[in-house]
Amino acid sequence: MNWQPVKNISTTLQQQIINWFTTQLGQGDLTPGMRLPSQRLLALQFNVNRSTINVVMEELKARGLIETRTGDGTYISEDSWQLLWKETHPKWQQHIDFSVHKPNDDTIQLINEYEQYEHIIRLGTGELSPSLIPTKQIEHSLRELSLTAPVLGYSVPQGSKELREALCHYLQKRGIHTTTNNILITSGALQAFQLIALGLLQPGSFIFQQEASYLNSVHSFQSAGMRMTSVKINEQLQQTLLTKKRNNQGLFYAIPTLDNPTGHCWSNTKRRLVLEACKALAIPIIEDDVYHELLFQPDNELPLKAYDQSGHVLYIGSVSKTLSPGLRIGWIVASESVIKRLADIKMQTDYGSSALSQQLVAHWLQSGMYEQHIKQLRHDLHQRAEFVEQLLQRYIQPYAKWQQPNGGFYIWLRFEKPIINKGLFLELLHQNILINPGYIYQPNDFHHLRLSFAYASYEQLEQGIRQLALAVKQR
Structure with a gap:
């Protein structure tokens, strides 16, 4: 044992000796069960005062790396390697347990x-089902696309302008009249929820929803500190919302057409009731409309967004349920100030959705292939x-x-x-x-x-x- 601590440096003698012990233990030069020299001999070997060695021994003992056997001296603890391994490796479970995002059920x-x-x-x-995804047509479309270097670069914050223009025309058929400035392209509808949770609400806000709700199976809002609250949609809805919300922020989450998980469709009366109750209390509405194109028979019920004259409704759509979930293309339609805020957050997280997927979806909307499909x-x-x-x-x-x-x-x-x-x-x-x-x-x-x-x-x-x-x- 030729090593000795160095005096007159910033690290104390005690800490240098402790570091030496743990290094030797980690390298296997000191092994579990090994008997250590007496404190007097250690002081001589390290050329330090015995009081310094006493401090070192107390620290190593407190960490469980050594143990004193009465009348028999001091030994390296039998489980010292395990203890040292725990000390020198990240405590991942603690990181996981205290992280922001909640684990799934x-x-x-x-x-x-x-x-x-x-x-x-x-x-x-x-x-x-894989059999329902138009794989061959998508492959053919990819060969037809005319791609340029700018198209394949990073997207502008709100997403491909070509796709947003195509969506403006397509959404008119749903009674939604909007502009490219009011649309944000997202990586699926789920990202839309995450952006809204991060960009528009403070922790402790209420998210109102029906009793059986898709949002209970994902934690976009729960992880952001929101309070999920189930309500019945009836004539007392406005009073219910007022009582529960009080002075807190809140949003109302709704799937009026082909609800997930129930598959139910709201009547026009129910749609009006929710819209009027939320407008009266200044509670914005998230309208999740990803299934409406899959109605077996066309109906005359318009989305809530079609009645929205004040930017009250955040309208969410996607091709994940209709064309391919792997394309990861969705959209939010909202007031311009909201879109700019959410676009800024999106650029901080992924710098834009897939440029190739955006081009493909725009092509399908413009060519009429999407409606045929x-x-x-x-x-x-x-x-x-x-x-x-x-x-x-x-x-x-x-x-x-x-x-x-x-x-x-x-x-x-x-x-x-x-x-x-x-x-x-x-x-x-x-x-x-x-x-x-x-x-x-x-x-x-x-x-x-x-x-x-x-x-x-x-x-x-x-x-x-x-x-x-x-x-x-x-x-």
């Missing part, structure tokens, strides 16, 4: 994990819905009720008994059947299940629903 984490496995029958997935997609989804209803009548009818779907992806099954719990979820998962139970959309809802007819193949749908019925029958 355990069931949702399992859903996200098992959705990637091909052998799993996905009865709840809110995604188009939607027409065929509605037909295909309608066939799938009718097939699943036949399966439900054959296998599930004795145990549950549902409403005939008007479009979209989902049937909201209500079982007579509260059996759609974590136990049933895991039991079916063990059989390679993946379901979306109601409790991920509404806490303690063990009666409902969101059944998707959009993703699984016809064979998988029959097998999965038959196994679901058998599992339910045994409970």
Whole structure:
């Protein structure tokens, strides 16, 4: 042991010796169970006072790296390597536990994990089946696109002007008259929620929603410190909102057309009621309209945004449910000041959505290919819905009720008994059947299940629903 601490430097003698001990321990030169020399000998070897060694020994003992055995001297602790490893490696679990973004519910984490496995029958997935995505047409369109270096560079903050212009024309058919300055292109609708949470609300704000809500299954607002509050939409809505909101900020989240998870559509009366109640209390509305194009039969109900004369409604759309989720293209329509604020935050986070995806979506909207595809997609989804209803009548009818779907992806099954719990979820998962139970959309809802007819193949749908019925029958 030839090493000695250096005097007259900023690091104290005690700290230099402590560092030497931990280095030797980490390198294996000092090993668990090894007996250390006496404090007198250590003081001589390090050429320091014995009081200095005493401070060193107390520090190492406090850290658990050494231990004193009465009448037998001082030893390197048996678990010293483990303790030193913990000291010298990041405490990741502490970082995770105290991070800003909340973890997903355990069931949702399992859903996200098992959705990637091909052998799993996905009865709840809110995604188009690979057979419904127009892969060949998209490939052909990519070959047709005329791309320039500027197009493939970083996007302008609000997104491709060509795409925003195409959206202005397309949204007019929904009764929404807007300009390119009022549109922000996002990386899917989920990013729109994240930008709104970060850019428009203070922690502690209220997010009002229906009792069963898609927002309960994602944590964009919860992680930003928002309070999720369920309300009933009835004649007392304005008073309910006033009582709950008081002097706090708030937003109302709504999917008026083909709600997720229920699949229901609001009547025109209900739309007006929500819009008037929120306007009276200056509560902005997030209108999530990603499913409206998938109505099986056209209706005359306009989006809330079509009635909005004051920029009260933040309107969200996307091609994830209609063309391809992998393109990651969505949009927000809002007042110009809001769009500028959210565009600034978006540029801080991802510097713009995929330039190639934006060009592709613009091409599909301008050429009419998008509307042609939607027409065929509605037909295909309608066939799938009718097939699943036949399966439900054959296998599930004795145990549950549902409403005939008007479009979209989902049937909201209500079982007579509260059996759609974590136990049933895991039991079916063990059989390679993946379901979306109601409790991920509404806490303690063990009666409902969101059944998707959009993703699984016809064979998988029959097998999965038959196994679901058998599992339910045994409970």
